[in-house]
Amino acid sequence: MLVSYNWLKEYVDLTGVTPEDLENKITNAGIEVEHLSFVGEGITKVVVGYVESKKPHPEADKLNLCQVSLGDEVVQIVCGAPNVDAGQYVPVAKVGARLPGGVKIKRAKLRGEVSNGMICSLSELGVDPKFVPKEFADGIYVFKDEVVVGEDALPYLNLNDYILELDILPNSAHCLNMIGVAHEVAAILDREVKYPNVDLQEEAASVLSKLDVKITSGAEKVVPYYGARIITDIKIAPSPAWMQNRLIAAGIRPINNIVDISNYVMIEYGQPLHTFDYDTFNSDQVDVRLANKEEKITTLDGVERTLLPSDIVITNTQKAVAIAGVMGGSDTEVTSNTKTILLESALFDARSIRRTATRLNLRTDASSRYEKGLDYNRVTAASNRAASLIAEIAGGNVLSGFAECGQRVIEPEIINMPWKVINDKLGTTLTSEEIRDILVRLGFDAKIENEWMHVLVPTRRPDVSIPEDLVEEVGRIYGYDHLPATLPEGTTSKAELTPYQKLRRKLRRYFEGKGLYETVTYSLTTNEKAKQLTIDESTLNDAVKLKMPMSEEHETLRMSLVPGLIDVAEYHINRQMPNLAIYEIGKVFKAQGSQDQLPNEAEHISGLITGHVHDKSWNRAPETVDFFYVKGVLEGLFDLMGVSNSISYRPAKRPDLHPGRTATIHLNDECVGYIGQLHPNVQNDHDLNETYVFEISLAHLRDQDQSEITYHSLPRFPSITRDIALVVDQSVFADHIKQSIQEAGGKLLSDVTIFDVYEGEHIEEGKKSIAFSITYLDPERTLTDEEVSRAHDRVLASVKEKFDAVLRS
Amino acid sequence: MKEKLLALKEEAFALIENASDKKGLQDVKVKYLGKKGPITEVLRGMGKLSKDERPVIGALANEIRQAIELVIEQKQTKLQEELIQAQLESETIDVTLPGKSIKTGNAHPLTSIIEEIEDLFIGLGFSIAEGPEVEQDYYNFEALNLPKDHPARDMQDSFYITNEILLRTHTSPVQVRTMKKHQGKGPVKIICPGKVYRRDTDDATHSHQFMQIEGLYVDKKVRLSDLKGILTVFAKKMFGEDRDIRLRPSFFPFTEPSVEMDISCFKCGGHGCSVCKHTGWIEILGSGMVHPNVLEMAGFDSTVYSGFAFGMGPERIAMLKYGIDDIRHFYTDDVRFLEQFKRA
Numbered sequence A: 001m002l003v004s005y006n007w008l009k010e011y012v013d014l015t016g017v018t019p020e021d022l023e024n025k026i027t028n029a030g031i032e033v034e035h036l037s038f039v040g041e042g043i044t045k046v047v048v049g050y051v052e053s054k055k056p057h058p059e060a061d062k063l064n065l066c067q068v069s070l071g072d073e074v075v076q077i078v079c080g081a082p083n084v085d086a087g088q089y090v091p092v093a094k095v096g097a098r099l100p101g102g103v104k105i106k107r108a109k110l111r112g113e114v115s116n117g118m119i120c121s122l123s124e125l126g127v128d129p130k131f132v133p134k135e136f137a138d139g140i141y142v143f144k145d146e147v148v149v150g151e152d153a154l155p156y157l158n159l160n161d162y163i164l165e166l167d168i169l170p171n172s173a174h175c176l177n178m179i180g181v182a183h184e185v186a187a188i189l190d191r192e193v194k195y196p197n198v199d200l201q202e203e204a205a206s207v208l209s210k211l212d213v214k215i216t217s218g219a220e221k222v223v224p225y226y227g228a229r230i231i232t233d234i235k236i237a238p239s240p241a242w243m244q245n246r247l248i249a250a251g252i253r254p255i256n257n258i259v260d261i262s263n264y265v266m267i268e269y270g271q272p273l274h275t276f277d278y279d280t281f282n283s284d285q286v287d288v289r290l291a292n293k294e295e296k297i298t299t300l301d302g303v304e305r306t307l308l309p310s311d312i313v314i315t316n317t318q319k320a321v322a323i324a325g326v327m328g329g330s331d332t333e334v335t336s337n338t339k340t341i342l343l344e345s346a347l348f349d350a351r352s353i354r355r356t357a358t359r360l361n362l363r364t365d366a367s368s369r370y371e372k373g374l375d376y377n378r379v380t381a382a383s384n385r386a387a388s389l390i391a392e393i394a395g396g397n398v399l400s401g402f403a404e405c406g407q408r409v410i411e412p413e414i415i416n417m418p419w420k421v422i423n424d425k426l427g428t429t430l431t432s433e434e435i436r437d438i439l440v441r442l443g444f445d446a447k448i449e450n451e452w453m454h455v456l457v458p459t460r461r462p463d464v465s466i467p468e469d470l471v472e473e474v475g476r477i478y479g480y481d482h483l484p485a486t487l488p489e490g491t492t493s494k495a496e497l498t499p500y501q502k503l504r505r506k507l508r509r510y511f512e513g514k515g516l517y518e519t520v521t522y523s524l525t526t527n528e529k530a531k532q533l534t535i536d537e538s539t540l541n542d543a544v545k546l547k548m549p550m551s552e553e554h555e556t557l558r559m560s561l562v563p564g565l566i567d568v569a570e571y572h573i574n575r576q577m578p579n580l581a582i583y584e585i586g587k588v589f590k591a592q593g594s595q596d597q598l599p600n601e602a603e604h605i606s607g608l609i610t611g612h613v614h615d616k617s618w619n620r621a622p623e624t625v626d627f628f629y630v631k632g633v634l635e636g637l638f639d640l641m642g643v644s645n646s647i648s649y650r651p652a653k654r655p656d657l658h659p660g661r662t663a664t665i666h667l668n669d670e671c672v673g674y675i676g677q678l679h680p681n682v683q684n685d686h687d688l689n690e691t692y693v694f695e696i697s698l699a700h701l702r703d704q705d706q707s708e709i710t711y712h713s714l715p716r717f718p719s720i721t722r723d724i725a726l727v728v729d730q731s732v733f734a735d736h737i738k739q740s741i742q743e744a745g746g747k748l749l750s751d752v753t754i755f756d757v758y759e760g761e762h763i764e765e766g767k768k769s770i771a772f773s774i775t776y777l778d779p780e781r782t783l784t785d786e787e788v789s790r791a792h793d794r795v796l797a798s799v800k801e802k803f804d805a806v807l808r809s
Numbered sequence B: 001m002k003e004k005l006l007a008l009k010e011e012a013f014a015l016i017e018n019a020s021d022k023k024g025l026q027d028v029k030v031k032y033l034g035k036k037g038p039i040t041e042v043l044r045g046m047g048k049l050s051k052d053e054r055p056v057i058g059a060l061a062n063e064i065r066q067a068i069e070l071v072i073e074q075k076q077t078k079l080q081e082e083l084i085q086a087q088l089e090s091e092t093i094d095v096t097l098p099g100k101s102i103k104t105g106n107a108h109p110l111t112s113i114i115e116e117i118e119d120l121f122i123g124l125g126f127s128i129a130e131g132p133e134v135e136q137d138y139y140n141f142e143a144l145n146l147p148k149d150h151p152a153r154d155m156q157d158s159f160y161i162t163n164e165i166l167l168r169t170h171t172s173p174v175q176v177r178t179m180k181k182h183q184g185k186g187p188v189k190i191i192c193p194g195k196v197y198r199r200d201t202d203d204a205t206h207s208h209q210f211m212q213i214e215g216l217y218v219d220k221k222v223r224l225s226d227l228k229g230i231l232t233v234f235a236k237k238m239f240g241e242d243r244d245i246r247l248r249p250s251f252f253p254f255t256e257p258s259v260e261m262d263i264s265c266f267k268c269g270g271h272g273c274s275v276c277k278h279t280g281w282i283e284i285l286g287s288g289m290v291h292p293n294v295l296e297m298a299g300f301d302s303t304v305y306s307g308f309a310f311g312m313g314p315e316r317i318a319m320l321k322y323g324i325d326d327i328r329h330f331y332t333d334d335v336r337f338l339e340q341f342k343r344a
Ligand SMILES: [Zn+2]
Pocket: B265, B266, B267, B268, B269, B270, B271, B272, B273, B274, B275, B276, B277, B278, B280, B281
């Protein structure tokens, strides 16, 4: 809502209140002033001039030499505007004047003729060309009212005005009109509101001789009231300058007196009005009804619209002539030939108008006001105001009364509440009188009766309906600056992170300590990426897609975090940063059950490492990441969670991963993740070097978190370690041998580590040697050599039997 | 004989003095003090001496013997010290060379901000509540006093999956779910952080995905002044002790009254600068008293219970705090961006 400071002065006394004061006061009381601007910003030395004579420029067809009186002098100005003429009063930028956009007017010579200044058009004076009235669109501005030659031209053009741009939220729709803003300002300043003086002279003849209104076929519920006046013998012309100037200030282009008056009254009262040409309306019957399916209408903007039965239309019983509350039809538009008009002043249901305007993508000044709710009790006053202005400005004869249907007077709501509730909710200690005074300033009729308060809410405030609304009204006018800052008196409570939240933070710190940066990538991705590199490959058909995505880039919810990390890696390699270690904790999504069930959401932790894990330094060669580096990071993670003993790695072949360098990770028998090198094809697609990734379902691990500490006393007896090297087939997995050793070693075996793997010279082709260091320990006593040998023999027998392992000599 | 002994002494002292290592010293020791050494020889030849001379020479021989032993010992210690000294010198390094770098990563700046806010409110007795990112329309809108046709739905155009399921547009549905779990009994004191989604085209100031952190406190006798008190504590801890706060009336469908909180500019202290757009104030969060409809729908008697709620954007806070000019940086994850928040 654009509010003209000068116009607002019509309704409320602003003496002593600067535009800046007003801006702050309105904002602090709850409606944000997004902008305050001076309309004549950057303009100096523009005065009223009188064109005494005009003659053609001897050297240029399109230019004229004008002798212009500026009061104290007469100057020659060369003017190229087609509409310039002798006898006109015009705005003149004198030599030395400044115009918007930093333009400076200098004495000039045009084709040999001196020009001492410039006669201005409205757009040269900073008026947005889309608001310039048609009559001045292609030329200079010409004053129509009485002006004084030589005086500052800005006040005559209302360029000495300030515009406050209000951000109107759904609860402040009452400020979508000047009278509403006046009420707000009056409450803030504790001053009176002055309504426009309406002195309407009606003809003797009744409107009913020319018109009847009915609301039919289900429209009754969404059209509480429809009223129409008939005004005859009007003369279409441009409206007076004062009205044009105010409409321009409000961001509306002046068209002609009739259209301008209905817009003017809409801005003033908030009540949208519509005018039809009564002759082309071609009927003495208005029928307001719901549209028929596929019904068509061509609106004022020349577009043919197809309607639905949820839309309200105004008809002449034969056909639709307007989409109610949104836009009129072109057939009945007021034109320069119009003699008699039908002036509509009606109430339409907010939701219905909103639906229609949204569907047709047709937001108009009228529809946005209907959508946000009107003061139902202004429907008649606005019509009367418009009718009197039409009679005054366009010379019309107003037939007496309304052709109407529905109920035009609505009783105000009453809120009954204990007045103490205001203090209870705000934390204030206001007296009942103070509370009542604030409400009265707001124009609410408030009565106090002992503990109770009875408040009559004016119909212009449909946003106020419950006691809490009054708490807000009192609070904002009282001023939140005056509220004390207290601490809650209620129950004190202790709080801490849940075990899972603690775990999540622990994992973050772990990965960060291991050199990985945390990333946050988008949950929405392409349909293709959403399905790549998932832990569970059986769910690819369960991707969750948006109904109406904004782009293919973000149309499906991810099922894995890794594709997002690959994009991050690609970003870095494209910027000459080939070394990267990153991780992310985030949710992945998959559909489950029926359509109306929420998708399954599982938190995953995922990582990507590529390039050097240690850079080259003066005392160290660079170390490039490999499978076992990343696996080591994960082993540390599982150790941290206390689940190492339940975790196993199984070789796996998966799309997008290197078939020989990928393992699925299993918790007991359940697959909870994977680790592997990206497939060389994938690496090539993204310009990546050798890149390793992993993804683990935290949701699966969280229940298994064994990170609670069980203390074991330190061993008091020495352990005995034996090293063996076993030669086995290359296809045998080291971990299988290790497990077998652990089982066979029995309870004396305390630890097995692999310290060497070798194939090549001295080892038979197709075989490899794996060296294990096996530690035996009895916490209760010193072991004898014999006991250890017995256990060790069992170990050797077991690996011989299971893997045909030969002890390497 | 006496002269001979004294000469031996001088001779031995000279050799000891010249010994350059342990072995040389040992040689001297064997040579002069050993069983075949000259002093032993002198003592052996004492039988030829007179009775009077014998004890004198014997004493002198012993004296010389002990003196040599002592000097050898001293020399030994000295040699040992020299040896260690030489070792230390040979082991000396340039301590100004750089250390072996151990790479460390760090948390994403948004995580740091969220954890900081979480910890601050945990200290005030708030728990951390989480919920689904894909939500029922009911929890995201309807239960928050935003029925299907409500004009405020305009304000947060959303990503729908079906007509009833959407990506949450705020973390408020977690508040509703938590209140429902409490079955009408207070207090409810929670902080809800998480990702939210809105139909915005990504640019320097908009992101279709962003973080939100909200708080809710429902109990008997909660007042707007309590919200002011809690937010004052928050603002001072988060942005510095000398911050002032200001509440401005606003509108949110789920709170009544609704207020926005500004803090005095931490850059200029309130005098006006580019960070605060020359107003001296920076808008930080939206908040208000929980709307009675929201309380009732969540199973709380709004005549007995009241509450406040607030919500803010970690991206905005990080951008203000660190002067970050483009919200997309948070989701591009350039390590040159991320590593700057190591100490956050
Ligand atoms: Zn500042």
